[in-house]
Amino acid sequence: MAPQYQAINFSDKLSKITQFWQPRVVAEMNDYQFKIVRIEGDFIWHDHPETDETFIVLTGQLRIDFHDGAVSIGPGEMFVVPKGVEHKPYAEHEVHLLLIEPRGVLNTGHTGADRTAQNDVWI
């Protein structure tokens, strides 16, 4: 029997996520991971000293604050936060995101705060 090839459907994956700020891995490309996350409200300031981080908005309007400005990212839009740049995601209303970053990157960077989510959890 032929192997089943199955696309990854973001809505299907999102429907299985019940908590905010808990990224879930849906795919890997080489040593990078694709993570789906639901967010609402304010996060903490942090950076990723070792890597850029990509945000693709699926639904809602995301704001990422920087110390010298901000970017607003809506559905069908993306933004790459350069490595080492402190940032703080903010969602006034619920936002669904696709994150892309190397395997092993923590959501809070190197801050080790209590907002740090369990890493490398697949859904």
Added chain:
Amino acid sequence: MAPQYQAINFSDKLSKITQFWQPRVVAEMNDYQFKIVRIEGDFIWHDHPETDETFIVLTGQLRIDFHDGAVSIGPGEMFVVPKGVEHKPYAEHEVHLLLIEPRGVLNTGHTGADRTAQNDVWI
């Protein structure tokens, strides 16, 4: 004056692309590139011996054929073709894609066919 931070809007980028099968770079994350491409019809069989390749469908319905099956990928869906696996993208009707792969990867892999697009062209 504060620097301008600007999201990358896929529709805006797509509106500037006039040719099929010509990927255009819209962003970089570390040594990876995000490419927007409009496709229609049949491509050639090829593989990428050195890397996985990610397809995210923005609009339309993409089929990727493998020698032992196929996958159908619609809007809001993604698929990662593993490195070294021969594949052939096909779009019965026009499809808009976001491709993610390391900088330097050719659209036809190592086949060097006349379908090879100019690489590393930004839009």
